[in-house]
Amino acid sequence: MVLVCHKHKFIYLKTTKTAGTSTEKVLQPLCEKPGLGELENGKVRISKYGIVGARGPGRREPHPDWQFWRRHKYPWRNHMPAWEVKENLGAETFDEYTKIANVRDPFDRAVSQFHFMKYQQNLPSEDPKTEFEQFKSFILSGTWSIDWKIVSIDNILIVDRFIRKEHLVADLNGVFADFGLPENSFNLGHDKSMKERRKGIPVPEYYDSETIDTVRRNMAWVFDKLGYPDSPQH
Template sequence: MIVSHKHKFIFLKTKKTAGTAIEAALSELCGPEDVITPYREESESDRKGLPPQNYRIEHPLKPKRSLWRRLMRRPERYYHQTVGFYEHMPAERVRAYVGEDVWRDYYKFAFDRNPWDRQVSWYLYKTKSKRTRPSFEQFMSSRRRAYVDNHEIYMPGGELSVDFLGRYEHLEEDLNKALEAAGVKERISVPKVNVTPNKDGARDYRSYFSPELRALVADWYAPEIKLLGYDF
């Protein structure tokens, strides 16, 4: 996620919506005081702008490192809440850290994606290192493993907390709409980074779903489906 004091915008990063590519593009606009959270080391080489910066903070609401991690001298990884700002940070925590004045005055945006398509992308990502990939049905049998909590990032408590919610399907167009609304004059392009390999080739996402799994996704992600009007 990014907090740009230079341009007065906040980008909330959701999952499987090209968030890393968006960050790579936005980091080229950022200034030295802006917050840029890290992402996976193997993707950092694709970042053309400023590197991760200003994400380690002290704040009374920031979770503390566990005692066993401190005793074992385990490093704080980029996604740990104990560092301060982190990549898939929900709106209410960002709001608490930046304060009401910044939250009110800055332009806030996020992205989401057709939940059925996103679910297949999540499955391919979460199982990409498996020697034998479980079936999609097996993967979906565990909500804890399969659920993607995107709407909790930008809709805490069911209330939309951003000024603009773009669509993955119109990624570059919507990103530039958001930046224009934030007052950024420069148009930017979005690079292709952190793309999950699809071992199934060009298989359509719809082919993964039984009627039961289709209904399950509709139930899990009813808030974003209702908000953005997605259908199967």
Template sequence: MIVSHRYRFIFLKTAKTAGTSIELALSRFLGPDDIITPVSAEDESLRKQLGGIGPQNYQQPHNASKHWLNRLRQTFSKPAFYNHMPAAEVRALVGEHIWGTYFRFCVERNPFERAVSLYYWCCRKGPRPPISQFLQSPQIQLLTQRGIQIYMSGSGQMLVDRILRYENLAAELETVRMRLGLPEPLLLPNAKGGLRPAQQHYSELLSSDDRRIIERQFCRELELFQYRWETVTDLRHPRHKSPDSISESNAFHALPQSR
């Protein structure tokens, strides 16, 4: 995740939504006071090749309350800021002024696609069990913990200003870039990519039972973002168009938002 004082934004990183690629792209524009959490050694090497600033300032809280300072002393082995950090924890560390005045954003993705992406990522070093078996494992809980629980409170309050849709990511990032005043377009590297067969649609891998498991696990995301089960045939003959981003959807305006 990133807290940029130079451009006054907070990027919260959800899982399997190109979060690492976005971090690496944003790193090129950050300053010495900005907070950048570490990624894997392989991705840090890629960040360096792209000319981005590496992890910095994540070990210490920024404007943290005495309560949080005491907690950090008690659990000093854990960095103050970390990968896939929930909005509520970031808010407590940066303070209300920064939280209320910086632009806060993250990315969400079709849960069926996210589940398939996580499957290939977790099984990248083999052996690879059937995906039906994988969906029964605790790993699938990561997508909730590192997804909607990052940007929404337990009471259903939206904790960010904008949630970009992975399916329209290039256009959405350009809108964010212009809002933030970044001097150049964001060029996304293919971090953590290349594991899944090219052009494979999730409906070609998931069974009807798999579909029901994912629909139960991610019912809030499916409703909020108006995601629906689709097949390759549906893509060739689209029947509806989803909103470009959650801040532009009716579902967003129906939810309370917390500054």
């Protein structure tokens, strides 16, 4: 979901496979009246406190309001591109507020996205050799998300602050401290983990020179901005 907080003047832009759902659940209470329960999938809350966009149902959660993906009916939704958030919110507010987004080591993220794709499509886990072949086809297909539309407008990166998945608690504590809120005053869950499907196989084993080059090229904005290593790490 996209989040807007008027008190602390921030916009949360949700990227993919970067611990975004865990992060949005931490930030969501800052964007709405205290004490509200969980927001039903496909619903939006707009109030004097801010905006809590719709979260989409997962593969196992069919929902009659799945049409919220249509912009004209549900203008606030999961993984919105930055230009659309700006258009809906208004340029003055968008430009004034701090834009926050999650980020993750691109090599690790690509592996996670591969397994999440298989999970969504009800595809089984295979032996490692087959998985590696499928992963290579996935990466070279160009069908995986690089999140650029979520974090940029007119091909310019517009995010002011990144929360790194590898340093999630520390980076969230930094955000809370800047808002004048106590550190460690949030409960951090772990959603949509692909740990079981990954079977403990180290990230470098998925890659060869061709897939390394493809990820480096497609995710250049992350490597350039965040300084992640340019080869897969154990």
